[in-house]
Amino acid sequence: MVQRGTTRLDASFAALSDATRRGVVEQLGRSDASITDLAERFQMTLTGMRKHVGVLERAGLVSTKKVGRVRTCQLGPRRLEEETAWLERYRRRWDERFDELDRVVDELTRKEKSDERRNRK
Amino acid sequence: MVQRGTTRLDASFAALSDATRRGVVEQLGRSDASITDLAERFQMTLTGMRKHVGVLERAGLVSTKKVGRVRTCQLGPRRLEEETAWLERYRRRWDERFDELDRVVDELTRKEKSDERRNRK
């Protein structure tokens, strides 16, 4: 059994699991944009885009501010450090496992060779 | 308009958006495990765990092999480089935007100071 309940990573990874939302984030990396701008660029209704932006907001990747009738979206407060750290930890583990496998293969290869030598005698 | 359709990132980020699945991956980073092992550790039916493992498999984070009646799970072929790259790109963008904001604040501060000087005259 193990500790459960890290809802922050849940939200950010879920937010990133949609191509449209990743696109929106990339766009906002270049310049701020209104809901209308984004809806146009991603060929979607305002309502649909508003939902995506909502998801990104809740995950902290985007923040918005309404001035007059325009809601302007920009990159949000979160820098995704936790997420990056998770992925890096995974890769380290993956490399370890891979190295381990390498060592095993090496050992088997060595063993084979010495077996060959034995057989030649 | 923009290119859509990067289903690989979709699958891996979606796979990582669930705490149980992240837990499974972490576990497999420590040692291989059967479905039964994982189901026990995460307090879930075999069927439920099998589904999670299926999701991870489809995303390439886990690979499995059935020997006799036991299915053994281990870390999969993908090293999540694309995913890490995406996050790093995001962070770079984020830092740029932040620096930009800093510069603007700096400028405003400078302006204020010179205004003060002007007012003192």
Next chain:
DNA sequence: CCCACGCTGAACCATATGGTTCAGTATTTA
């Protein structure tokens, strides 16, 4: 003052997700 603009909320829809139970099948083990 009026109309176009930008957005929003509610309702709806189809499909996906995260879980279960139950009834198998195949493989060990005693």
Next chain:
DNA sequence: TAAATACTGAACCATATGGTTCAGCGTGGG
């Protein structure tokens, strides 16, 4: 050979997701 083990597939359920339409509502320009 019988019983226990390990998994699997189908069916089901509740809720979430990704989208739409439609009817507003506040704002701003002419």
